[in-house]
Amino acid sequence: MSAPVLWIFLPLLVAGCLLLVRNRKVIALVACIFTLLLTLAAWLLPIDTVMTIGSWSFKLSSSFEILGRHLVLGSNDRTLLVLVYGSAIAWFAAAPAIKAARRLSSLGLAITALLVAALAVEPFLYAALLIEMAVLLSIPLLSAPGEKPGRGLIRFLIFQTLGMPFILFSGWLLAGIEANPGDLGLVQQAAILIGLGFSFLLAVFPFSSWIPLLMEEASPYTVGFILWMFPTVVLFFGLGFLDHYTWLRDAPALGSILTTVGILMVVSGGLLAAFQRHLGRILGYAVIMETGFSILTISLGGTVGLNIFFMLLVPRSLSLAVWAFALTILKEDSPTLMLGDIKGLGRAWPFATCGLVLANLALAGMPLLAGFPPHQAIWEGLASNSLPVVSWVLLGTSGLIFSAIRVILAFASGSTAANWESRETGAQRVLLTIGFLALLLLGLFPQWVVPLWTNLPAIFTHLGQ
Amino acid sequence: MVTILNWIVLVLALVTCIGLLLQRNWRWGIGLLAAQYLVIFWLVQTHWPVSMAAVKLVTGWMVCAILGIAQLNKDPAQETETSWPQGRLFRLFTAGIIIATTFILSLRASSWLGLSLPIAWGSLLLIGMGILQLGISAQPFRVILGLLTVMAGFEILYAAVESSALVAALLSTVNLGLALTGAYFLNIPEEEKP
Structure with missing residues (x-):
């Protein structure tokens, strides 16, 4: 498994699944727990280092190739991931109290993942395209129903x-x-x-x-x-x-x-x-x-x-x-x-x-x-x-x-x-x-x-x- | 022969973007946009392989399909022109200024980027007309058409300097995203009950 899969593609997948759920409390709970797990993973899991748990060992590689280019999240990026996903938890956790969880938790998670992708993509200039995709995703979030x-x-x-x-x-x-x-x-x-x-x-x-x-x-x-x-x-x-x-x-x-x-x-x-x-x-x-x-x-x-x-x-x-x-x-x-x-x-x-x-x-x-x-x-x-x-x-x-x-x-x-x-x-x-x-x-x-x-x-x- | 075709395509670009600026019927707008994507395909294929350039055409026509379906489902009561000023004469006049300005700019850009004049002018013309559309209209459908036109011009120019498959894929996604945003603007749903 690679770090970009864990911190970019997996959140995008979960965000997509959350869009299909109707219950606000479930959406908020899943989004908060999942974001908390991502934050803890960023804090605790080393990247590009083999980890052994009992007889099972695995390595979280830093790079993921996509269409000839790379998404790279190295060890140095872990603090940034903690900050980004950690702050996202705060926003998602408070959302149910003002009935904003339904859209914010799902779309917010996807936006966060895309913005992390923007910081991970190499060549880094392509970040502009990923930021634009996040902008487009934020339109349904910002428009009044x-x-x-x-x-x-x-x-x-x-x-x-x-x-x-x-x-x-x-x-x-x-x-x-x-x-x-x-x-x-x-x-x-x-x-x-x-x-x-x-x-x-x-x-x-x-x-x-x-x-x-x-x-x-x-x-x-x-x-x-x-x-x-x-x-x-x-x-x-x-x-x-x-x-x-x-x-x-x-x-x-x-x-x-x-x-x-x-x-x-x-x-x-x-x-x-x-x-x-x-x-x-x-x-x-x-x-x-x-x-x-x-x-x-x-x-x-x-x-x-x-x-x-x-x-x-x-x-x-x-x-x-x-x-x-x-x-x-x-x-x-x-x-x-x-x-x-x-x-x-x-x-x-x-x-x-x-x-x-x-x-x-x-x-x-x-x-x-x-x-x-x-x-x-x-x-x-x-x-x-x-x-x-x-x-x-x-x-x-x-x-x-x-x-x-x-x-x-x-x-x-x-x-x-x-x-x-x-x-x-x-x-x-x-x-x-x-x-x-x-x-x-x-x-x-x-x-x-x-x-x-x-x-x-x-x-x-x-x-x- | 190719150069003559490039000039013909440039004329088509001119017709489509002026048409997009003047049209008041969404069907015409989408038809002109579809024709505009033919222009983009032709101008991009001068730098990219035809198979890659075809991505622009397919994406563009998908964009048109999305916007067309969204317009069909739209509440007719919402059809109001909110742009200012609405006069066609004014729009033609400003379009003339854009055509002249982009021609002058394209003379420099073509030598700077090593592009032929029709390609440089075509791309700058689309960017200029797109920005003009954005400047004189506040109607969401027209704004989306303006943004797609700006993107189209940029993509022609950028194809000359960048041929990455990832960029092509991301730009296609952005175009489709803009079309979906347009469709969303046209049919903003009510809040679902939990």
């Missing part, structure tokens, strides 16, 4: 699809540059194509309009899952580019381009979040900011930047999950999710409102919350390079904090005569409490998740050195 597809969904499909040709074609140019590194014209053309490709895939401003629109149209929880998975995998894919091509990694302009793009995303996301009246759109802009922060960490360069990049992953996943979960609960009471319509909801939905506000503040990098340690490291790294950059990032972050204050005011306003109650179900209360505790504990003890990402730099041969 029985309703016409909205503008956000259509734009998501268009922008993600347009990104693929740019990436594929740039790969051909990059191969040409490797053969002839002195051709500056070719370098420029390749850089433009890569830039455009990743701008589409990562929803860099101005190609980010689909995120807030989609947050309005679809279930916040499913959109949250997509906004966690896709940018994370695309960022890994982007790091793969940097790792693979020396000229790109050593390009003098790379740092300043990444810094500019990062600042653009952080500032645009923060400022637009500050003036939003829709709770879902605020989450959308926060995601844009987070992608910007990741790009800023890459701009820091070296292993320091890479380590901060990995450090952001767990707090981001957790904050996004809690925020999206809380929003989905609140949407039951206030379908519009407009600030004007949620006045006083804090008294009726205290757990959901606390979860939403805490996750918002965690993504803004508030002290004592999960997002603080990585954000503090980013501040430190940026400040040692350039103070103007720090002031721009401060502006963006202030926007997100300002939006959190507006949300708190809206939740707290309304009639003071209303009694305090908790309309959340028992499962929702338990999951949200786990979420709060995790956000607080990761803020206080960030070292607890260090083992999750400490081996991740080894995925990259050159960047991780």
Whole structure:
């Protein structure tokens, strides 16, 4: 058996079978147990090493050949598999509590498997095609049943699809540059194509309009899952580019381009979040900011930047999950999710409102919350390079904090005569409490998740050195 | 002879993509799309073996079949044109701009990629017209036609530089996936009861 069969083809098969099952509880249970087993396998099973259990021995090979190309998942990728499938468990486990398990568990598992395939395929440029397939699979997940597809969904499909040709074609140019590194014209053309490709895939401003629109149209929880998975995998894919091509990694302009793009995303996301009246759109802009922060960490360069990049992953996943979960609960009471319509909801939905506000503040990098340690490291790294950059990032972050204050005011306003109650179900209360505790504990003890990402730099041969 | 055929195919590409832009009847749209896949087959087979290029034709016609069946099952009440602006004169004018722009670009691209002019122009024309379609329409069926047209143009160009069987298979899957997405958009089901 090979690792790609275990972590790519088997999940795809199980996801296909889950689509045939009608019972939501069975779907959620099978998806969670299966994903947990995949995570444990990634954690415990060595790859390319013979294992002996009694008289039985077997070896999990790292490579699987398909149509003359390879899918490769080596020992170094095990931590990444733990992270990807481990975070997927969290998303799948909470889905039944908000009645989102049916589609999310089956399609989400297939999307996760395809995105893992995108990180495993060699030549790695073909990842763009697998990401596109994952995008197509996510359409039924994101569309509201029985309703016409909205503008956000259509734009998501268009922008993600347009990104693929740019990436594929740039790969051909990059191969040409490797053969002839002195051709500056070719370098420029390749850089433009890569830039455009990743701008589409990562929803860099101005190609980010689909995120807030989609947050309005679809279930916040499913959109949250997509906004966690896709940018994370695309960022890994982007790091793969940097790792693979020396000229790109050593390009003098790379740092300043990444810094500019990062600042653009952080500032645009923060400022637009500050003036939003829709709770879902605020989450959308926060995601844009987070992608910007990741790009800023890459701009820091070296292993320091890479380590901060990995450090952001767990707090981001957790904050996004809690925020999206809380929003989905609140949407039951206030379908519009407009600030004007949620006045006083804090008294009726205290757990959901606390979860939403805490996750918002965690993504803004508030002290004592999960997002603080990585954000503090980013501040430190940026400040040692350039103070103007720090002031721009401060502006963006202030926007997100300002939006959190507006949300708190809206939740707290309304009639003071209303009694305090908790309309959340028992499962929702338990999951949200786990979420709060995790956000607080990761803020206080960030070292607890260090083992999750400490081996991740080894995925990259050159960047991780 | 081959060069003359390439030019004839280019004219067919021009007719199909302008037709796709102007049509208001889905039957015409699917017929033109099917003809467009003939164009792709011909232009791709100049770089690939005919057996490999035939994959594009078969996939393309499967795409047309999927979209056709989905349209037949669609609720007629949903048939509304939401694109703006709707005027055919405007569309013809913008198509003219795209034709001129892609011609200029193809002069450079043909020498850069080592392609003959009809192939380079054909591919860039399809990409341009696809993007134009995406820009002026918000109707899901037209958006899918636009994306398929962009993909078609890209596939012609990419066939000149990459001949991997895996890429051909994945691109076919993406095309079929886009068609299935289009079919899904046209007939989005209600939530099933558990």
